[in-house]
Amino acid sequence: MTTRRDIKPEQGSAVLLSRRGALGLAGAGAVAGLARPAIAQTTIEWKMATVWPKDLPGPGQSAQRICDAIEVMSGGRMRVRLFAAGELAPPAGVFDAVSGGTAQMGHAASAYWQERMPAAVFFSAVPFGLLPQEQMTWIELGGGQALWERLYAPYGVQPFMGGNSGGQMGGWFTRPVERLEDLNGLKVRMPGLGGEVLRRLGATPVSLPAEELIPALRSGLLDAAEFLGPASDRALGFQSVSKLYYAPGFQEPNGTYEALVNAVAFNGLPEDLREIIRAACRVETSRALSESNWLNADALRQLTENDGVEVRHYPEDVLLALRATSADVVSGLAATSDLAREIYNSYAEAQAHLGPWSAVTEGLMLRARAL
Known part of the structure; x- marks a missing residue:
């Protein structure tokens, strides 16, 4: 309650409100507050x-x-x-x-x-x-x-x-790839630039949706197929039609x-x-x-320990041919437009800039851990 002792002299008599007046103003404020429309949040x-x-x-x-x-x-x-x-x-x-x-x-x-x-x-x-x-x-x-x-x-x-999705695997093969000549006539499902690389090396890329890959490998319509990584590949059931799983996934390292x-x-x-x-x-x-x-680490362990899958590496001559042909395919994209050339140059500069650091950190460390 306000008393006369609470009132400063300079406020004057204008602030000396009757109890009835004070209650009236308070009530008016309350009514005004209730009458004010609520601000709805728009989603x-x-x-x-x-x-x-x-x-x-x-x-x-x-x-x-x-x-x-x-x-x-x-x-x-x-x-x-x-x-x-x-x-x-x-x-x-x-x-x-x-x-x-x-x-x-x-x-x-x-x-x-x-x-x-x-x-x-x-x-x-x-x-x-x-x-x-x-x-x-x-x-x-x-x-x-x-x-x-x-x-x-x-x-x-x-x-x-x-x-x-991280790096991918190289794919599932129904027959081994032991030398470069083994790519000749290989019927393989590998979309995008990777498929073009294999085509230039003698393989025959085949376009099929994911749900048709297992039957195609089983029937011989395909000799090999690449999908994603171990987790998704195992869920799709590739291990039921092939035990040869190749690495690295040169076609999509990212x-x-x-x-x-x-x-x-x-x-x-x-x-x-x-x-x-x-x-x-x-x-x-x-x-x-x-x-x-x-998930891929867990699935790879299950594939090799429980499903009898063998992870194989592409032979060195195959990898060298894949890399050289890939360089030609990728550089060809630069010729499609001026902006494409800018993008290609920026990407190549980033790879040249980051590659040596990745090699002396991740590359050497992985080799050291495997000793």
Whole structure:
């Protein structure tokens, strides 16, 4: 209660309110507070189209975790609903769905757009190219992100790294590869640049979807097939039709997934939500790589210890031929456009810059641990 002793002289008699007046003003304030309309939080609703089957281990899970992270990190202000392959757009149409605004986001791998933009493959994997950590370093610090954005800018698409499957295996073979001549006439499922490399060395690349690979190997339609890594390969059942598992996966030493965002929608967001999308993609890139390494290590042990699979290395003459031919195939991408040449040069410079460090750290350490 206010008393006369609480009133400062300079406040004067204007502040000397009667008890009835004070209560009246308090009541009026309370009524005014009740009458003030509540400010409702508006949730931004987005769609994400993916190239992956529903709940596909690895990339499908990465896409869902990005959606979940955006909602949690935004405190519910933004929600992204995931649509698996074919639900909102076919796999080949995901880029156009994001570009045209049918979906505000997409999740894929840049190699899917190779026919439209040959240089797009540099942002997923190229034969004998950057390893996962090297790829991340090039994108984040070596100028790769800016070049990626320039490549997609004409389509109104903003790209981010959105996961990583790590390095791949060389594939499953129904007959051994002991010398270079063994590639002649080899019917092999290896998409992308790796398939072109093998074609130039005498093999016959065959394009088949994942669900047809096991029957094709069993029937003899295929002599060899490459899919992903031990975890996914074992889940698909390759060990039931072949016991020869070759390494290294020269065709894809890295497996970056991409998160695609419609540029108009992205730039229309408040700055904090744009940063949340960036952060969600960055966190998932690191987590997916860690998860892939863990699961592949476990699956490789099961394949060799429980399933009777033999991991073989490509012979040296085969590797040398694969590497030389890969260099020709990859450098040929530079001739497709001026921007493609810039991307190729930047990628090559990053590999030359990072390679010696990787060799004296990871390379020598792995050899020392194997002694």
